[in-house]
Amino acid sequence: MIDHRRLGRDLELFASDPLAGAGLPIWLPAGAAARHAVEEYVRELERRAGYRHVYSPPLGRRELFELSGHLGYFADDMFPPMRLSADDEFVLRPALCPHHALVYRARGRSYRELPLRVGELGGMYRAERSGVLGGLARVRAISLNDAHNFCALEQVGDEVHEILRLIREAHAALGVRPAGFRLSLRGPGEKYVGDDRSWARAEELLREALDGVDFTEGPGEAAFYGPKIDIQIVDAAGRESTISTIQLDFDKPEKFDLSYTAADGSRKRPVMVHRSLVGSMERLFAYLIEVHAGAFPAWYAPVQLVLLPVDDGQADPAVDLCRRAEAAGLRAEVELAGSLGARIRDAARRKVPYVGVVGPREAADGSVSLRLRDGRGLDPMPVADALGLIGRVVAARSAGLLPAT
Numbered sequence: 001m002i003d004h005r006r007l008g009r010d011l012e013l014f015a016s017d018p019l020a021g022a023g024l025p026i027w028l029p030a031g032a033a034a035r036h037a038v039e040e041y042v043r044e045l046e047r048r049a050g051y052r053h054v055y056s057p058p059l060g061r062r063e064l065f066e067l068s069g070h071l072g073y074f075a076d077d078m079f080p081p082m083r084l085s086a087d088d089e090f091v092l093r094p095a096l097c098p099h100h101a102l103v104y105r106a107r108g109r110s111y112r113e114l115p116l117r118v119g120e121l122g123g124m125y126r127a128e129r130s131g132v133l134g135g136l137a138r139v140r141a142i143s144l145n146d147a148h149n150f151c152a153l154e155q156v157g158d159e160v161h162e163i164l165r166l167i168r169e170a171h172a173a174l175g176v177r178p179a180g181f182r183l184s185l186r187g188p189g190e191k192y193v194g195d196d197r198s199w200a201r202a203e204e205l206l207r208e209a210l211d212g213v214d215f216t217e218g219p220g221e222a223a224f225y226g227p228k229i230d231i232q233i234v235d236a237a238g239r240e241s242t243i244s245t246i247q248l249d250f251d252k253p254e255k256f257d258l259s260y261t262a263a264d265g266s267r268k269r270p271v272m273v274h275r276s277l278v279g280s281m282e283r284l285f286a287y288l289i290e291v292h293a294g295a296f297p298a299w300y301a302p303v304q305l306v307l308l309p310v311d312d313g314q315a316d317p318a319v320d321l322c323r324r325a326e327a328a329g330l331r332a333e334v335e336l337a338g339s340l341g342a343r344i345r346d347a348a349r350r351k352v353p354y355v356g357v358v359g360p361r362e363a364a365d366g367s368v369s370l371r372l373r374d375g376r377g378l379d380p381m382p383v384a385d386a387l388g389l390i391g392r393v394v395a396a397r398s399a400g401l402l403p404a405t
Contacts, residue, residue: 001236001237002236002290002293003135003236003237003290004135004136004137004235004236004285004286004287004289004290005134005135007289007290007293007294008031008135008136008289010294010349011030011031011289011294011302011350011351012028012029012030012031013027013028013030013031013034013285013289013302014026014027014028014031014135014136014285015028016135021140022130022133022140023128023130023133023138023139023140023141024139024140024141025135025136025139025282029302030302030303031285031302033302033303033331034285034296034300034301034302035281035285037299037300038174038278038281038284038285038300039121039145039281041170041173041299041300041397042121042145042170042277042278043119043121045166045169045170045277046117046119046147046166046277049117049162049166050115050117051117051118051119051147052116052117052118052119053119053120054100054103054118054119054120055120055122056096056099056100056102056103056120056122057099058092058093058122058123058124058125059082059090059091059092059093060090060091060093060098060099061088061089061090061091062081062089062090062091064091064098064099064102065078065091065093065094065098067098067255067256068095068097068098068101068252068255068256069193069224069225069251069252069255070093070094070095070098071091073191073192073193073224074094074095074224076127077094077126077127077128078091078092078094078125078126078127079091079092079125079127092124092125093124093125094124094125094126095124096120096122096124096144096146096148097146097148097249097252097272097274098252098256099122100118100120100146100147100148101148101252101253101255101256101258101272102256103118104116104118104148104150104256104258104270105256105257105258108260108261109150109259109260109261109270110260110261111152111260111261111262111263111268113260114150114151114152114155114260114270115149115150115151115152115155115159116149116150116151116270117147117148117149117150118147118148118149118150119146119147120146120147121143121144121145121146121281122143122144122146123141123142123143123144124142124144125140125141125142126140126142127140128140135286136282136283136285136286136289137235137241137282137283137286137287138283139280139282142280142282143280143281143282144276144279144280144281145276145277145278145279145280145281145284146274146275146276147274147275147276147277148272148273148274148275149163149272149273149275150253150258150260150270150271150272150273151270151271151273152260152268152270152271153271155271156205156248156271156273157205157208157209159273160205160206160209160229160246160273161209163246163273163275163277164209164213164229164246166277167231167244167277167278170277170278171244171278173299173397174278174284174288174297174300175288175291175292175297175399176233176243176278176284176287176288176291177233177291178231178232178233178243178244179232179233179234179240180214180215180216180231180232181210181213181214181215181216181229181230181231181232182215182216182217182218182221182229182230182231182232182242183203183206183207183210183215183216183217183218183227183228183229183230184218184221184222184223184227184228184229184230185203185217185218185219185220185221185222185227186199186219186220186222186227187219187220187221187222188220189220191224192222192224192225193224193225193251194225194226194250194251198226198250198251199226199227201250202226202227202248202249202250203227205248206227206228206229206246206248209229209246210229215229218230223247223249223274225247225249225250225251225252226247226248226249226250226251226274227247227248228245228246228247228248228274229245229246229247230242230244230245231243231244231245233287235286235287235290236290241283242279243278243279243283243284243287244275244276244277244278244279245274245275245276245279246273246274246275247273247274247275248271248272248273248274249271249272249273249274250269250271250272252272253269253270253271253272254269258270258272293351294351295351295353295373296351297397297398297399298353298354298390298393298394298398298401299393299394299395299396299397299398301331301351301352301353302331303331303332303333303350303352304325304330304331304332304352304353304354304390304394305322305325305330305331305332305333305352305353305354305355305356305390306332306333306334306335306343306347306350306352306354306355306356307319307321307322307325307332307333307334307335307355307356307358307368308334308335308340308343308344308347308355308356308357308358309334309336309358309359309363310340310357310358310359310360312336313360313363314358314359314360314362314363315334315336317358317362317363318334318336318356318358319334321356321358321368321383322334324383324387325387325390328387328391329391329394330387330390330391330394335347340357344357344371348373351373352373353372353373353390353401354370354371354372354373354390354401355370355371355372355373356368356369356370356371356386357369357370357371361380362380365380366382366383367380367381367382367383367386368380368381368383368386369381370386370389372401372402373401374401376401389402389403
């Protein structure tokens with residue numbers, strides 16, 4: 001069975017060390033390169049969709065999380081407060097939404113600004129029990145692709161539809177294969193805030209957004225502040241989890257006294273839409289490592305091109321080609337040590353999409369012979385053509401290794 005923990009170790013994507021602590025993986029250079037490429041893509045996708053990105057601290061005063069309801073309804077999943085003095089306690093945040101509520105209320109807002117889409121790839125922390133931790137799939141330090149969209153009630157339907165479109169676009173580029181949609185609803189008990197009317201309205205809006213989409217219902221799976229649409233994935237072991245989510249929240253705008261000036265001059269409350277296109281980087285990569293068996297699409301492969309001189313006589317041309325590839329925006333390396341066959345096998349082991357072989361003939365005429373990760377070999381071609389070929393595949397975020405014809 002494919003296991004992201006074994007592949008992560010073999011491909012040197014991430015590591016765990018008891019000194020760092022359980023559930024606190026360390027991203028190694030190869031994993032960090034792949035993650036950075038994905039983060040850049042998601043930020044740009046959001047930017048083009050009208051999101052404004054912010055930075056906020058991964059902790060806050062205890063009062064912030066009392067106001068948001070997290071300490072009252074989510075304390076079992078949070079780390080204990082850190083007391084600096086008798087009246088000054090800080091908490092590692094379990095979610096980004098309280099800080100984004102503060103972004104909204106940093107100044108007065110008008111209806112003309114809505115929807116206001118506040119995005120961040122930010123850190124948060126969950127006090128997971130050691131028995132449930134594993135690799136990247138379940139961790140204590142979480143880097144979440146998060147956003148909170150503040151909109152008027154009549155804008156919610158269109159906003160949720162647009163978020164679903166962005167989720168589908170991101171999933172297609174990354175190679176995520178959703179296993180299903182779930183409408184997560186309230187269950188019995190006292191773990192929810194807000195009144196029945198707000199919950200019913202939020203549920204109605206989400207059902208309308210899911211019109212034409214096959215989904216299941218999950219009673220008891222709602223957030224403590226509102227219902228949500230969860231998009232599920234299944235890992236190689238058959239375990240189901242949530243990768244993307246859209247949540248409606250009438251509670252925090254009330255708690256944080258958020259408002260905007262309507263067209264008639266009155267003050268109105270916005271609706272807060274919590275959403276994540278691809279979830280946390282940790283859970284996302286646990287899934288992507290397995291679904292691609294470590295062979296990521298070229299656009300976010302840790303190393304996109306390895307250059308192999310046949311012997312020492314071609315070392316300088318190979319190094320020059322590597323510099324040209326890097327200048328063109330590609331992640332490239334030169335491997336010099338060992339036999340050519342051993343270096344080709346090592347590139348295959350590392351799942352590198354493109355191997356460029358530079359022999360005496362290629363060095364003499366300024367060309368390179370490309371070998372693809374799937375075993376295909378291309379005829380020698382001018383260096384500029386080879387870099388252009390790879391660049392087009394990367395720019396298109398293609399799942400294949402050759403440009404579309």
